Amino acid sequence: MKKGRWIIILLTFIIALTGCTKKETSGIALERYSATYLSLFDTVTSIVGYAESEEEFNTITKQIHDEMLTYHRLYDIYNTYDGIVNLKNVNDTAGIAPVKVDQRIIDLILFSKEIYKESNHKVNIALGSVLALWHEAREDGLYDPLNAYLPDMDELIAESKHCDLDKVIVDDDNNTVFFEDPNIRLDVGAIAKGYATQKAIENIDISLLISVGGNVASTKSKPDGSPWVVGLQDTQKSEGNYKQKVILDKGAVVTSGDYQRYYEVDGVKYHHIIDPDTLMPAKYWKAVSVIVPDSGVADGLSTALFLMNQEDGQRLLDKYNGVALWTDKDGNEYQSNGFDSVIKN
8 A cells, every 4th residue: 555645634626616617518518607505414515517507507506405405404413393304303202113204314224224234333323322422522622622521431331332223123114213222312424414415416417516514526527528626635734735636527535534523621632533442532544535436435434444444444445446545643645456546647
């Protein structure tokens, strides 16, 4: 594996998100347009694409936005919405009796069970009760840094006994979810953004690139056949400084890292990606970037590889025909098999 000096942390667009550029395809002049939304998955969503008119582009991006907003509400574990049975409702009642849910919740749980199995239980959406303790401590610590604290380990251990995803029973015929262990709580933060993005764009027939909080996916190459270019940013420098550029036709690029969601206790940073074995923030890597055809898989794999050593991560990556870039705590960089093929020279 290659080893380098770059620190690769955050995925951002290389291309500008403003202005229009004409592309000629089969005699049809296409314009480049962009749109930005702030209402999806509590992050910034940016879309760049080529269309025959602004009206066509706006129609397509509104379709994507509306579908993503539905997924956002269905997968929300903190809020409820009128007329929607979402994951908060499931967490509140599925330990008492089966809950009838939207097919999109069924599909996400089944998809998550596959990632759970293939990742040797590293990516576990049933870890919600453990993650809730960390979430509370992090929120308190950000609000009152001088009194920041760590979750109590005894409480973490107690909650970890209620994280068996196999006890989340899905009845696909009747569209119900039931918790055999009533203390299970789902948290789909490691996978929902990428999964929803994939579902929202997979039937889009124009060339576009979407970034949902840095999770980047494309429908196909640009109209002239050239790939999109995505930058992996060096967070030691200001935004827009890239240490690596990768090309993307149809597929997704997702990074997991310890650089965004964290808080400090006694001068030590504690990030949000929790190792289910130690119940503490994972310590293998500074960041892991994954490129695979499916955005949901990319989201799940980036978390899984962040929680594994490189050898185990490579075996998992091979199952999904993906490539990856690992960055360790010292800034050393390690490429997976085939990563050279996606580097923008």
